[in-house]
Amino acid sequence: MTKNEKRFEKVHSEKMSFMDTVEIFRDVQTGVCYMWRSGGNSGGLTALLGPDGRPVIQH
Numbered sequence: 001m002t003k004n005e006k007r008f009e010k011v012h013s014e015k016m017s018f019m020d021t022v023e024i025f026r027d028v029q030t031g032v033c034y035m036w037r038s039g040g041n042s043g044g045l046t047a048l049l050g051p052d053g054r055p056v057i058q059h
Contacts, residue, residue: 008034011058024048031057 011033012024020039027034033048033056048056 026058031059033058 005028007028008025009028010023011026012022014022016022016039021037023036023038025034025036026032034045035048036045037043050056
């Protein structure tokens with residue numbers, strides 16, 4: 001990975017309310033997707049899981 005290449009790319013963004021946002025990021029090296037949920041002054045990040053409980057992978 002070169003200095004200018006980004007490790008993550010945003011693939012989805014959704015405004016839930018005035019201060020709440022859900023975003024999906026994809027790791028360009030592994031293809032694993034992560035969900036970021038922010039609300040006010042807090043937020044959380046987790047691997048995005050499919051119905052079988054495994055991480056969602058997009059290549």
